[in-house]
Amino acid sequence: xxxxxxxxxxxxxxxxxxxxxxxxxxxxxxxxxxxxxxxxxxxxxxxxxxxxxxxxxxxxxxxxxxxxxxxxxxxxxxxxxxxxxxxxxxxxxxxxxxxxxxxxxxxxxxxxxxxxxxxxxxxxxxxxxxxxxxxxxxxxxxxxxxxxxxxxxxxxxxxxxxxxxxxxxxxxxxxxxxxxxxxxxxxxxxxxxxxxxxxxxxxxxxxxxxxxxxxxxxxxxxxxxxxxxxxxxxxxxxxxxxxxxxxxxxxxxxxxxxxxxxxxxxxxxxxxxxxxxxxxxxxxxxxxxxxxxxxxxxxxxxxxxxxxxxxxxxxxxxxxxxxxxxxxxxxxxxxxxxxxxxxxxxxxxxxxxxxxxxxxxxxxxxxxxxxxxxxxxxxxxxxxxxxxxxxxxxxxxxxxxxxxxxxxxxxxxxxxxxxxxxxxxxxxxxxxxxxxxxxxxxxxxxxxxxxxxxxxxxxxxxxxxxxxxxxxxxxxxxxx
Amino acid sequence: xxxxxxxxxxxxxxxxxxxxxxxxxxxxxxxxxxxxxxxxxxxxxxxxxxxxxxxxxxxxxxxxxxxxxxxxxxxxxxxxxxxxxxxxxxxxxxxxxxxxxxxxxxxxxxxxxxxxxxxxxxxxxxxxxxxxxxxxxxxxxxxxxxxxxxxxxxxxxxxxxxxxxxxxxxxxxxxxxxxxxxxxxxxxxxxxxxxxxxxxxxxxxxxxxxxxxxxxxxxxxxxxxxxxxxxxxxxxxxxxxxxxxxxxxxxxxxxxxxxxxxxxxxxxxxxxxxxxxxxxxxxxxxxxxxxxxxxxxxxxxxxxxxxxxxxxxxxxxxxxxxxxxxxxxxxxxxxxxxxxxxxxxxxxxxxxxxxxxxxxxxxxxxxxxxxxxxxxxxxxxxxxxxxxxxxxxxxxxxxxxxxxxxxxxxxxxxxxxxxxxxxxxxxxxxxxxxxxxxxxxxxxxxxxxxxxxxxxxxxxxxxxxxxxxxxxxxxxxxxxxxxxxxx
Ligand SMILES: [Zn+2]
Numbered sequence: 001x002x003x004x005x006x007x008x009x010x011x012x013x014x015x016x017x018x019x020x021x022x023x024x025x026x027x028x029x030x031x032x033x034x035x036x037x038x039x040x041x042x043x044x045x046x047x048x049x050x051x052x053x054x055x056x057x058x059x060x061x062x063x064x065x066x067x068x069x070x071x072x073x074x075x076x077x078x079x080x081x082x083x084x085x086x087x088x089x090x091x092x093x094x095x096x097x098x099x100x101x102x103x104x105x106x107x108x109x110x111x112x113x114x115x116x117x118x119x120x121x122x123x124x125x126x127x128x129x130x131x132x133x134x135x136x137x138x139x140x141x142x143x144x145x146x147x148x149x150x151x152x153x154x155x156x157x158x159x160x161x162x163x164x165x166x167x168x169x170x171x172x173x174x175x176x177x178x179x180x181x182x183x184x185x186x187x188x189x190x191x192x193x194x195x196x197x198x199x200x201x202x203x204x205x206x207x208x209x210x211x212x213x214x215x216x217x218x219x220x221x222x223x224x225x226x227x228x229x230x231x232x233x234x235x236x237x238x239x240x241x242x243x244x245x246x247x248x249x250x251x252x253x254x255x256x257x258x259x260x261x262x263x264x265x266x267x268x269x270x271x272x273x274x275x276x277x278x279x280x281x282x283x284x285x286x287x288x289x290x291x292x293x294x295x296x297x298x299x300x301x302x303x304x305x306x307x308x309x310x311x312x313x314x315x316x317x318x319x320x321x322x323x324x325x326x327x328x329x330x331x332x333x334x335x336x337x338x339x340x341x342x343x344x345x346x347x348x349x350x351x352x353x354x355x356x357x358x359x360x361x362x363x364x365x366x367x368x369x370x371x372x373x374x375x376x377x378x379x380x381x382x383x384x385x386x387x388x389x390x391x392x393x394x395x396x397x398x399x400x401x402x403x404x405x406x407x408x409x410x411x412x413x414x415x416x417x418x419x420x421x422x423x424x425x426x427x428x429x430x431x432x433x434x435x436x437x438x439x440x441x442x443x444x445x446x447x448x449x450x451x452x453x454x455x456x457x458x459x460x461x462x463x464x465x466x467x468x469x470x471x472x473x474x475x476x477x478x479x480x
Numbered sequence: 481x482x483x484x485x486x487x488x489x490x491x492x493x494x495x496x497x498x499x500x501x502x503x504x505x506x507x508x509x510x511x512x513x514x515x516x517x518x519x520x521x522x523x524x525x526x527x528x529x530x531x532x533x534x535x536x537x538x539x540x541x542x543x544x545x546x547x548x549x550x551x552x553x554x555x556x557x558x559x560x561x562x563x564x565x566x567x568x569x570x571x572x573x574x575x576x577x578x579x580x581x582x583x584x585x586x587x588x589x590x591x592x593x594x595x596x597x598x599x600x601x602x603x604x605x606x607x608x609x610x611x612x613x614x615x616x617x618x619x620x621x622x623x624x625x626x627x628x629x630x631x632x633x634x635x636x637x638x639x640x641x642x643x644x645x646x647x648x649x650x651x652x653x654x655x656x657x658x659x660x661x662x663x664x665x666x667x668x669x670x671x672x673x674x675x676x677x678x679x680x681x682x683x684x685x686x687x688x689x690x691x692x693x694x695x696x697x698x699x700x701x702x703x704x705x706x707x708x709x710x711x712x713x714x715x716x717x718x719x720x721x722x723x724x725x726x727x728x729x730x731x732x733x734x735x736x737x738x739x740x741x742x743x744x745x746x747x748x749x750x751x752x753x754x755x756x757x758x759x760x761x762x763x764x765x766x767x768x769x770x771x772x773x774x775x776x777x778x779x780x781x782x783x784x785x786x787x788x789x790x791x792x793x794x795x796x797x798x799x800x801x802x803x804x805x806x807x808x809x810x811x812x813x814x815x816x817x818x819x820x821x822x823x824x825x826x827x828x829x830x831x832x833x834x835x836x837x838x839x840x841x842x843x844x845x846x847x848x849x850x851x852x853x854x855x856x857x858x859x860x861x862x863x864x865x866x867x868x869x870x871x872x873x874x875x876x877x878x879x880x881x882x883x884x885x886x887x888x889x890x891x892x893x894x895x896x897x898x899x900x901x902x903x904x905x906x907x908x909x910x911x912x913x914x915x916x917x918x919x920x921x922x923x924x925x926x927x928x929x930x931x932x933x934x935x936x937x938x939x940x941x942x943x944x945x946x947x948x949x950x951x952x953x954x955x956x957x958x959x960x961x962x963x964x965x966x967x
Binding site for chain 2: 041044045046047048049050051052053080082084086089090091092144270272273274277278279280
């Protein structure tokens with residue numbers, strides 16, 4: 001970046017899994033219930049209570065592992081991560097340490113106009129903690145809601161392969177789209193469904209990796225972007241001034257746009273991981289592993305790469321369409337009908353269709369628009385049968401639930417452009433005759449006179465004259 | 481009802497034939513518990529009203545022709561680390577003084593037709609070998625109130641020894657059932673790990689803890705074991721399999737039984753009286769047709785260290801939940817949350833518990849994990865394979881339960897010297913195998929001596945039958961019965 005300093009960024013992404021019940025008990029996994037209503041002796045960590053294991057959690061974690069090209073360990077192990085905090089009722093979190101369920105994968109995604117590959121160190125399953133609610137006002141009390149205790153999480157840990165804030169954000173967007181595609185996380189950022197810890201280290205080109213600084217508590221993707229930018233800058237400044245980076249954990253303060261030291265290396269938590277004695281090793285047999293499959297070809301990251309590299313969509317359009325299940329399917333169907341139109345199809349989706357859906361809070365399936373209709377509509381324009389303004393009118397009629405086809409609508413609404421030569425010749429003659437001044441202007445080199453004459457032709461034909469053809473005819477007549 | 485020192489098995493016969501009612505049995509048991517508790521301090525909570533109400537309601541349903549099987553209607557008492565909704569569960573700790581669990585342990589649900597009379601004293605959080613670390617004071621040995629009943633289930637063994645027809649549930653992490661059973665002259669079985677649900681047992685060391693019976697006789701022990709064993713889907717370490725009745729296997733016939741006698745358990749540390757009693761018992765078994773085979777368990781000497789590392793490590797984590805935040809003891813005037821944790825734990829836990837938490841925290845710490853915890857786990861594995869090899873050639877292993885009989889109370893001993901009491905018992909926990917302690921004699925001061933048998937996993941039948949042969953042949957129970965307790 002500056003002075004040939006290179007950043008290495010690693011992410012730890014925590015995603016809450018959208019299982020019906022919690023990971024170690026049968027309490028409901030739901031957001032927004034009244035405090036401490038979805039709790040039982042197990043998730044409250046009452047002594048004597050023992051965990052069971054929600055099989056859905058394994059299934060979801062394995063699906064994510066497959067999507068991120070990980071190897072799935074047929075034997076994995078739960079472990080205890082020991083630390084004291086009021087939101088952690090057992091005084092330890094049941095997580096995975098040495099033997100996570102998924103390991104050694106990678107994710108390819110579009111970023112900064114290229115296909116970026118980030119290696120995935122591991123994906124492990126663990127339980128979420130409760131939530132502290134600090135009361136405002138004079139008496140400063142803290143209340144604890146344990147509803148979130150035991151909500152299943154996966155933690156996705158990357159290698160420090162990310163090089164910029166932009167890449168980090170694109171990586172996270174991609175992870176989010178995959179979680180959503182696999183239907184294993186509801187991805188509601190404001191509810192904390194996806195949370196992130198960020199590691200940043202900076203080193204000079206050609207030198208070994210620098211000291212790692214960890215940032216906790218980054219709860220939005222834009223927060224990740226700013227936190228990395230801030231941290232990069234902080235470390236660059238220290239190095240430029242000849243200082244050294246100290247290994248520490250910092251807390252990102254989104255409101256102030258800065259991070260502060262949470263603990264230094266000397267005060268680093270020693271989590272004293274050891275294998276969870278209440279849960280025997282998780283053994284997954286061949287049949288079980290085979291029963292869990294995902295449709296890799298439909299993964300949003302791979303789709304986006306395909307749209308971008310093979311269909312020539314812009315990165316933004318490719319990623320956007322690929323990340324939305326319904327748009328992606330719609331786009332693929334359109335493409336199946338006529339691939340030549342893929343760019344135009346994408347433009348229609350990104351503009352008129354999205355505008356309409358967003359405005360009316362609709363899903364595509366709730367409109368009369370089918371891939372066949374959109375392709376028909378596009379071909380009406382491409383073949384010059386209707387103008388783009390006319391096409392927009394047809395589109396509006398379709399989504400207003402008119403059951404006619406685009407072509408039928410074009411006729412019904414009188415939007416078919418007239419390309420008939422003799423009609424257009426007569427029209428041009430008529431307009432030239434009645435607008436002598438403009439003709440003179442044109443001949444005197446005033447270019448906008450041509451526009452005026454074309455406009456008159458369109459007006460006279462009630463907009464139905466093919467604008468390209470009439471323009472050519474006018475020019476040849478005027479130049480005679 | 482004039483029987484003295486009635487066993488639960490005998491009481492069950494009388495109950496079946498309607499010679500006594502559950503209410504009569506319960507009333508008598510409660511009276512004995514209350515009276516003796518004043519001298520021995522073996523109970524933390526005595527549930528007079530609850531137990532009588534349960535017994536009376538049992539008698540009513542039993543009259544209507546309910547089939548009497550196993551241990552319905554019989555008085556039971558439970559170590560105070562097993563959660564019950566109808567009585568306090570304190571773990572003998574200031575930390576849980578007055579605590580009532582909102583749920584029952586699985587074993588309590590399984591005993592729903594039995595009459596639970598009391599919650600029994602123990603070492604705090606089951607950490608100890610003398611039942612002296614209880615916040616509610618030491619339990620005294622019924623054979624000599626100057627002496628310890630052994631620990632940590634000392635309350636169970638003492639209560640059983642002095643109460644008619646009573647059966648108790650203890651827990652055993654490194655010998656906590658067998659040692660007090662031996663010191664009090666009763667029978668204690670540590671079942672195979674995974675055969676009795678741990679759901680609702682306040683964990684000390686999760687990978688070693690097991691609930692088991694402490695009873696007057698082998699038959700009582702088998703009866704109670706039959707009632708509590710079995711798969712529990714609430715405990716992932718519980719093992720799903722057939723659990724045939726152990727009571728039905730008690731024939732006393734041990735012809736052809738191969739008994740391994742490991743050198744390593746008969747060192748010079750062993751008390752002469754204990755050694756004599758054990759060898760006399762083994763000779764008796766030989767006369768009954770058993771074969772004595774000298775064996776070697778090479779890694780036995782490392783078991784104690786491995787045990788104290790693993791159990792303390794797990795305990796340090798299991799006891800983290802007692803932080804003063806949600807329930808249990810809390811110091812209130814703290815200036816920060818950290819202070820609340822530190823003050824509450826410092827004042828809520830006793831010295832022995834804190835010692836184990838510190839030890840456990842240390843062995844799991846960065847830089848020491850490999851050196852201690854991992855090495856202890858590897859050692860446990862070696863010990864396990866020693867036992868596996870042994871069981872390929874023999875049926876049961878016979879050893880002392882302890883090198884000595886019950887120690888005097890209030891001795892100033894170093895922790896390590898107290899820990900070494902567990903030398904003979906910890907291997908069964910490290911290996912997850914079943915082990916039993918059955919009375920086999922008395923020392924020169926008339927203090928009871930126990931012999932331990934260990935067998936391969938799920939061979940409780942072999943253990944109980946061997947113990948039954950000892951009990952029948954030595955006739956110690958009949959002998960002990962004539963002695964008046966509580967001198
Ligand atoms: Zn729960």
